[in-house]
Amino acid sequence: MNCRVNIDTYRCNSCETCVVICPEVFRMNSALEKAESASDTVACSEALDRAAAMCPEKCIEIEPA
Numbered sequence: 001m002n003c004r005v006n007i008d009t010y011r012c013n014s015c016e017t018c019v020v021i022c023p024e025v026f027r028m029n030s031a032l033e034k035a036e037s038a039s040d041t042v043a044c045s046e047a048l049d050r051a052a053a054m055c056p057e058k059c060i061e062i063e064p065a
């Protein structure tokens with residue numbers, strides 16, 4: 001199953017928690033210094049859910065794609 005990942009970059013505080021928990025999906029955009037998803041649609045996973053749950057700003061939204 002695929003998931004769509006939306007990151008509210010305005011609220012992202014660049015802590016990199018999502019990158020540490022789920023590096024398959026998240027990376028830092030070096031120009032913006034904000035998190036971004038490797039692509040709009042990714043494979044759903046437990047790590048992806050955990051990254052969204054652990055984001056201190058709660059700015060990661062995951063929905064079925």
Ligand code: SF4
Nearest residue numbers: 012013015016018055
């Ligand atoms: S965990 Fe949340 S606040 Fe931290 S870098 Fe990722 S999206 Fe930004």
